[in-house]
Amino acid sequence: MATTIDAKIPAGPLEKKWEKHKSDSKLVSPNNKRKFHVLVVGSGLAGASAAATLAELGYNVSCFSFHDSPRRAHSIAAQGGINAAKNYQNDGDSVYRLFYDTIKGGDFRSREANVHRLAEVSTLIIDQCVAQGVPFAREYGGLLSNRSFGGAQVSRTFYARGQTGQQLLLGAYQALCRQIALGAVKMYPRTEMLDLVLVDGHAKGIVTRNLLTGEMQSHAGDAVLLATGGYGNVFYLSTNAKGCNVTATYRAYRRGAWFANPCYTQIHPTCIPVSGDYQSKLTLMSESLRNDGRVWVSKQKGDKRSPQEIPEQDRDYYLERKYPSYGNLAPRDIASRSAKEVCDEGRGVGPSGLGVYLDFTDAIKRSGEKTIRERYGNLFDMYRNITGEDAYQGPMRIFPAVHYTMGGLWVDYNLMSNVPGLHVLGEANFSDHGANRLGASALMQGLADGYFVIPYTLGNYLATQSGKKVSTDRPEFQATEADARDRIKRLLAVNGKKSVTQFHRELGLLMWDKCGMARDAAGLREALQRVPGLREEFWSNVNVLGSSESFNQSLEMAGRVADFLEFGELMCRDALEREESCGGHFRLEHQTEEGEALRNDDDFCHVAAWQYTGADSKPVRNVEPLPFENVKLAQRSYK
Amino acid sequence: MNFKLKVWRQKSANAVGEFRDYEARDIPAEASFLEMLDIVNEDITARGEEPVAFDSDCREGICGACSLVINGVPHGPGKAKTSCQLYMRRFADGDTIWVEPYRAVAFPLIRDLAVNRGALDRIIEAGGYISARTGSAPDANALPIGKREADLSMEAAACIGCGACVAACPNSSAMLFVAGKVAHLGLLPQGQPERVQRVVRMVRTQDELGFGNCSNHYECEAVCPAEISSTFISRLNRDFALGATKEAAIVA
Numbered sequence: 085m086a087t088t089i090d091a092k093i094p095a096g097p098l099e100k101k102w103e104k105h106k107s108d109s110k111l112v113s114p115n116n117k118r119k120f121h122v123l124v125v126g127s128g129l130a131g132a133s134a135a136a137t138l139a140e141l142g143y144n145v146s147c148f149s150f151h152d153s154p155r156r157a158h159s160i161a162a163q164g165g166i167n168a169a170k171n172y173q174n175d176g177d178s179v180y181r182l183f184y185d186t187i188k189g190g191d192f193r194s195r196e197a198n199v200h201r202l203a204e205v206s207t208l209i210i211d212q213c214v215a216q217g218v219p220f221a222r223e224y225g226g227l228l229s230n231r232s233f234g235g236a237q238v239s240r241t242f243y244a245r246g247q248t249g250q251q252l253l254l255g256a257y258q259a260l261c262r263q264i265a266l267g268a269v270k271m272y273p274r275t276e277m278l279d280l281v282l283v284d285g286h287a288k289g290i291v292t293r294n295l296l297t298g299e300m301q302s303h304a305g306d307a308v309l310l311a312t313g314g315y316g317n318v319f320y321l322s323t324n325a326k327g328c329n330v331t332a333t334y335r336a337y338r339r340g341a342w343f344a345n346p347c348y349t350q351i352h353p354t355c356i357p358v359s360g361d362y363q364s365k366l367t368l369m370s371e372s373l374r375n376d377g378r379v380w381v382s383k384q385k386g387d388k389r390s391p392q393e394i395p396e397q398d399r400d401y402y403l404e405r406k407y408p409s410y411g412n413l414a415p416r417d418i419a420s421r422s423a424k425e426v427c428d429e430g431r432g433v434g435p436s437g438l439g440v441y442l443d444f445t446d447a448i449k450r451s452g453e454k455t456i457r458e459r460y461g462n463l464f465d466m467y468r469n470i471t472g473e474d475a476y477q478g479p480m481r482i483f484p485a486v487h488y489t490m491g492g493l494w495v496d497y498n499l500m501s502n503v504p505g506l507h508v509l510g511e512a513n514f515s516d517h518g519a520n521r522l523g524a525s526a527l528m529q530g531l532a533d534g535y536f537v538i539p540y541t542l543g544n545y546l547a548t549q550s551g552k553k554v555s556t557d558r559p560e561f562q563a564t565e566a567d568a569r570d571r572i573k574r575l576l577a578v579n580g581k582k583s584v585t586q587f588h589r590e591l592g593l594l595m596w597d598k599c600g601m602a603r604d605a606a607g608l609r610e611a612l613q614r615v616p617g618l619r620e621e622f623w624s625n626v627n628v629l630g631s632s633e634s635f636n637q638s639l640e641m642a643g644r645v646a647d648f649l650e651f652g653e654l655m656c657r658d659a660l661e662r663e664e665s666c667g668g669h670f671r672l673e674h675q676t677e678e679g680e681a682l683r684n685d686d687d688f689c690h691v692a693a694w695q696y697t698g699a700d701s702k703p704v705r706n707v708e709p710l711p712f713e714n715v716k717l718a719q720r721s722y723k
Numbered sequence: 724m725n726f727k728l729k730v731w732r733q734k735s736a737n738a739v740g741e742f743r744d745y746e747a748r749d750i751p752a753e754a755s756f757l758e759m760l761d762i763v764n765e766d767i768t769a770r771g772e773e774p775v776a777f778d779s780d781c782r783e784g785i786c787g788a789c790s791l792v793i794n795g796v797p798h799g800p801g802k803a804k805t806s807c808q809l810y811m812r813r814f815a816d817g818d819t820i821w822v823e824p825y826r827a828v829a830f831p832l833i834r835d836l837a838v839n840r841g842a843l844d845r846i847i848e849a850g851g852y853i854s855a856r857t858g859s860a861p862d863a864n865a866l867p868i869g870k871r872e873a874d875l876s877m878e879a880a881a882c883i884g885c886g887a888c889v890a891a892c893p894n895s896s897a898m899l900f901v902a903g904k905v906a907h908l909g910l911l912p913q914g915q916p917e918r919v920q921r922v923v924r925m926v927r928t929q930d931e932l933g934f935g936n937c938s939n940h941y942e943c944e945a946v947c948p949a950e951i952s953s954t955f956i957s958r959l960n961r962d963f964a965l966g967a968t969k970e971a972a973i974v975a
Contacts, residue, residue, distance in 0.1 A: 137857040152778065153844050155884055156786045172864060208860075215860035217853045217908050219877040226867025244877060250785055251880060258852035265848040273841065296833060325780040359753045364761055365782045466784070469808055535857045583768050585761070630773045634735070635834045637776055638768065 089693060089708035092496040093197045098714045099179075102201040105497065106540050110547035117142035120546050123290055123305035125277045125332055127154030127260065129253055129527060130510025131311030133534025136259035139268035141539055146303060147260065147269050148292060150276040150327060150640075155257045158313060158325040159530060162249025163370035163463070165231060165241035166213075166527040168206040173230050177238040179203045184715060186525060189235040189415050190490070190518020191667035191683065192717050193345070193691075195710060197497060198515045205536040206528050210242055212535055216255040220244050234371050235415040235522040235722075246370055246462045252527055256534070275301075276640065278568040280308065280336045280506065281561050287336075287506035288554045289561060291568045295640060298633040302556040302565050306549050307505045307542060310336060311534070314489035314511040316349065318648045318655065319600070320592020322486035323355060323368040329644035330651045333493050333512050337654075341501040342693035342706060344494035344514035346651070347659035350521055350668045351601050352487030353419035356470055357439040361589070366485040367470060369442075369463055371523040374412045376447035376456065377480070379403050379419070381440050385430040391441055391479050402426055410722040417520045417668045417681075418722060420484035424601050425679065427483075434481045443479035484601060488526060490517040490668065491658070494693040494708075498541035499533060502693075505545060509533040514691070519667025572632045575642045580625030584638055587622045588645045591615070591652055599656050604672040608660040612653060619649040654694060654703065661705060664688045676719075685717050724750045724811055727819040728763065730775055736832050742821070752812040756799065757782060757789060759811055760822075777836035784808040784948060787883035790890070791836055792823040797887035797946045805885060805948045825890035828933040829897070840886045842932045843900060849928035850921040851904040853913050872910050879906035881949040888943035888951075894935030899943035901925050902959035903951045909962060919966040926963050 094105040112120065120143050124135040127149040135147040151157060169182040182203040187194060210228070214220065220242050221229040230239040244251040263269040274295040281289035281302065289304040315330035316322040337343045354369045380401045382394050402422055404411040414422070423440050426432065433439045448456050453476060457464070464475050471481070492514040499507045499515075510530040517525065598611035622645070630636040664684035665674040674682045683689075691708040726747040733740030745767065750759050757779050764774035780788040789806040793799030799809045814820065822836065830838040882903040889897050905922050908914035914921075930936075937956055944953040 133857075140856050151780065152788070152840060153884065155844075156780055156788050158781060158786070160786050161781045161783060170863070208858075210863045211860035212855070212857055214863040214866070215853070215855035215913060217855075217876075217911050217913050219873055219880050219907065219911070220863075221877075222868055222870045222873040224870050226869050226873075227864050244880075247785065247881060250883070251877075254880065258847060259855070259857075261844065261848040262852045262854060264844075271844075273844075296839075325786060326782060327780045360751050362751055362754050362758050362762055364755075364758050367783050465803075466808075469804060470810070472810075472812065539857070583765055585765060627768060629768060629771065635776055635837065636773075638774060 087706045089691070089706055091195065091708055092498065093195065094497065098196060098200050101197050102204055109540055110543045112543045112546050114142050116550065118144055120144060120307070120549070121146065121305040122307050122309060122542070123303055124148070124309045124311060125290060126157065126311035126313060126512070127151070127257070128157030128159035128311060128313060128510060129256055129530030130512070130534045131157070131309070132253065132256035132260045133531050134309055134311060134509055134538050135269050136256060136263050137535055137539045138542070139263035145263070145269045146272065146305065148272045148275045148277055148290070150274065150295060152273055154260055154271065154273065155254065157253060158328055159253045159527070160250045161325065162527055163246045163368065164233060164372040165243035165248045165524040166209065166252060167233070167240050167522070167524040168210045168242060168528065169203050169240060170207050170210060172228060173239045175238045177240050181238065182206060182240065185236050186516070186522060187518070187715055188720055189522035190520055191681065191720055192518065192685070192689070192712065193666050193710065194516055194518030196712060196714055201537065202516050202529060202532050205532045208536055209528060209531045213252055213255050216259060218244060218251045218255045231372055232375055232413065233523040234374060234413050234419070241524045243372070246372070246460065249527055252531065256531070277312070277332045278335065278643070279564050280339045281564045282339055282503065283554045283558055283560050286504045289556065291561070291565045293568070296635050298631070298636070300565055300569055302561040304554050304556045304561065306553065307507060307545055309507045309509060309538065310493065310512050311509040312512045314492070315651060316486045316489050318591070318652050319486045319595050320589050321358065321363060321366050321596070323352060323366050326365060329647065331644050331647045333508070334647045334651050336493060336501070336503070336506060338696050339503070340696065341503045341506055342494040342695050343491070343654060344691050344693045345491035345658065346655045346694065347599070347662060347669050348490035348519050348667065349486060350416060350488040350490060351420040351484040353416055353423055353484050354442060354482045355485035356467065357434055357436060357481055357483040367466070368485070368487060369467060369480065369482060371416065373442060373460060373463060376459065377412065377442040377444050378446060379412050379440055379442055381426045381431040381433060387431070391443070400426070400431070407722045414722045415520060415522060420601060421670060423484055439481040439483045441479035442482045444475060445479070448476065488521055490514065490519060490521055494691070498544050499538055500541070500545055507538060507542065509538060519669055572639065572643070574623070575626070575628050575639060575646065576632060578623060578626050578628065580627050582625050583627055584642045584645050587618065587626060588648065591618055591645070591649060594618070595652050595655070599659050602670045602672050603659050605660060608656045611656045612660070615649065615653045615656065622646065622649055657703070658692055658694065662688055662692065680719070683719070689717070724752055724814070724816045726750065726759070726814065726817070729819065729821045731823045732775065732835055733832060735834060750811050752810070754811050755782070755807055756791070756793065756809040756811065757807045775836060776834040779807055782807040785883060787885035790825050790838060790840070790885055790887070792825060792890060794821050797825065797890040798948060803948055803950050805883070825886060827889045827895035829895065830886060830889065842934070843884055843886060843897065845932055846897065846901060846925055846928050847904065850917070850924035851908070853908055854917060855913070866912055868911060876907050876910040879903045879910065879951060879955055882951050883949050885948060887946045887948065889934060891942040891946040892935065893940055893942065894938060896937050896943070897929045897934040898937040898956050898959065899947065899951055899953065901929055902955035905959050905962060906955040918962065919969050922959065922962040923966040923970055
């Protein structure tokens with residue numbers, strides 16, 4: 085039976101909730117903190133900031149990463165910036181505006197209280213990062229510089245060239261390194277979490293595999309924090325790093341944690357178009373480019389002229405035409421879908437016809453090449469390196485690509501899942517971005533969760549756990565470890581004919597086709613038929629060579645792809661059941677006459693939190709209603 | 724395009740390694756070097772031989788995971804790029820390409836082309852940070868920092884931690900890596916309180932870990948994907964001299 089969910093949102097006026105909750109939260113005394121062992125899985129912005137901060141507070145922390153170093157987590161690749169309601173530009177920004185923009189950007193499918201908290205702590209993040217030495221861009225007077233970003237009419241984005249994620253991650257990584265040196269954090273690099281261990285219904289440990297030696301190990305703790313990122317690689321081609329995967333969160337789902345809104349995936353409008361099926365990933369060009377670049381295609385179908393030969397009157401600056409007040413800064417989902425539309429009409433550019441122009445000619449005329457080079461130099465270099473084309477001379481070609489996943493494990497206001505003790509942070513949870521994330525908000529959320537939310541809320545759980553320590557001698561650990569071993573053995577025993585990559589690519593194409601930028605019931609039903617078939621074939625025909633007792637990258641990938649092959653089905657199921665369009669979830673059946681997303685607030689103004697019920701039975705769809713007490717539900721308009 | 728590859732294969736740190744020949748056939752010119760290796764690995768796997776192990780992750784030049792020595796040069800031909808951002812159109816059809824792992828005492832080999840660069844983390848742990856406990860920071864604009872200093876600090880901070888500088892150096896020195904971090908933090912006012920202990924500890928740690936010293940070959944700068952300037956090493960030397968003197972004075 086489906087449960088109606090209580091997210092434990094504190095009572096009281098919106099702007100007082102977090103303040104009150106912090107005062108009401110339980111504290112753990114300093115001498116008890118060191119007795120609690122916290123397992124943090126993942127070392128990106130959310131994981132590293134949480135691990136460092138909890139260690140500073142005195143908790144005993146272990147941190148796990150499948151990378152060789154915590155600094156390689158995919159947060160490193162975020163380019164554009166981080167939002168904060170500092171109002172340093174005096175342009176009318178406020179905590180409320182950041183809150184409202186994020187709620188509206190998320191198409192009214194996120195929690196008011198969470199988003200308001202995010203906006204509140206956003207300002208603290210900037211202070212913290214500057215104190216750590218993050219070299220944000222500055223003005224000549226020495227003050228911090230800002231840029232504007234999609235979905236906002238104020239300049240609230242802080243940035244460090246096109247490498248903001250790198251610099252923020254290095255800040256968190258260095259704080260983490262300091263704690264590692266102090267002995268407060270034990271770091272486990274090249275260690276992958278394969279399963280979650282539950283004892284008496286509480287998350288009390290994990291099973292890991294040492295990727296160098298293949299050694300399986302159980303780790304017991306008083307709480308488990310998953311900060312393992314998103315699942316965009318279910319599409320095979322995405323802007324995610326090769327290693328990004330769903331395994332930790334999906335395994336937690338199989339152990340009882342609810343998976344919320346898996347169908348909410350973000351397709352980023354400005355990526356370098358696909359050039360062939362050898363490709364291993366897609367490269368994002370920061371959305372900040374839309375500050376100065378103008379997006380256009382020819383007004384004529386199949387126009388084969390070079391961009392320079394197409395005169396002004398034959399060009400369709402379709403974002404500026406359709407959304408005059410936001411123009412090229414329309415939110416990501418809208419910009420992506422508009423690009424798909426013009427390509428579907430046959431007006432796409434480039435060899436594949438799947439691309440649109442992003443043109444800097446006017447900006448270069450207005451501000452000079454030097455200024456543009458200063459702002460985006462590294463992005464233009466990257467573009468030239470990959471495509472061999474010079475974007476100072478002619479327009480870039482861009483096309484949408486899978487970038488971020490708003491769905492994730494369900495968490496309450498304390499960032500704890502329905503499984504007591506299991507907390508989920510950053511992209512791995514579902515909570516703050518609704519059905520669409522605004523640019524420069526992922527970094528904000530990851531660091532908010534790690535630096536300023538979990539350190540306050542974790543105590544609410546731990547304070548109830550005194551004297552309830554478990555050790556890895558418990559049968560639950562042995563049973564979970566045996567499961568994980570068995571799975572690896574099975575992967576190696578198939579001895580089939582097709583490579584892991586081939587399966588992954590097939591799944592990706594299917595998901596992109598049926599559960600990508602636009603979805604419909606027929607397509608989703610078809611995918612629900614085909615994914616299990618592909619999975620079956622995988623388990624009878626995959627070819628994984630080598631042994632489990634060595635550094636074996638195909639085996640690592642095989643485990644991750646096996647989980648994607650189950651998870652893809654859950655995504656399609658969620659997309660099928662959500663009979664509306666909202667944000668990144670666009671159902672062809674539900675659109676306005678102008679082709680915009682048409683929400684169904686009467687029936688779907690809620691979070692869908694899926695509950696695993698066994699390998700062969702349909703998961704249960706639990707519902708958390710989303711009451712809006714402070715903002716009025718409206719059709720998003722960026723016109 | 725077609726290529727002849729000579730790839731270093733070595734089962735584990737203690738096994739004997741050797742170059743093995745592989746054919747890379749029908750490679751699109753737009754493929755990256757790692758995508759070319761992916762294609763070759765698919766062929767190898769289909770033949771029942773274990774694929775070539777190599778590290779990579781973001782494949783857009785920022786995570787620093789990829790670490791190949793291509794035709795004798797870390798990250799291969801061309802300036803300011805990682806192995807993942809090297810594209811096959813740079814080679815001529817039919818070329819023979821040598822692919823090796825980084826070779827440095829402080830980077831023990833794991834398998835084939837993958838090495839362990841944990842030593843770089845140890846150097847950061849030794850002092851490559853500003854101690855700023857979460858929650859105690861003043862307002863971000865309370866401390867104006869000149870654009871020049873901020874920009875220079877950013878240039879030093881751009882290091883991706885790939886370790887190509889070490890692999891390129893005849894002394895396997897990590898001086899450019901250390902210098903980048905020392906300059907990034909030392910150029911900022913926030914970094915001043917720990918400036919002396921930072922540089923001394925980081926340099927001592929790199930020595931202990933088996934990295935060599937700098938003797939001004941500048942191979943590091945030539946291969947650095949983030950174009951970290953070797954002038955930061957001069958800065959490091961000055962800071963270290965000052966730091967070591969202060970340290971000696973304190974001990975005395």
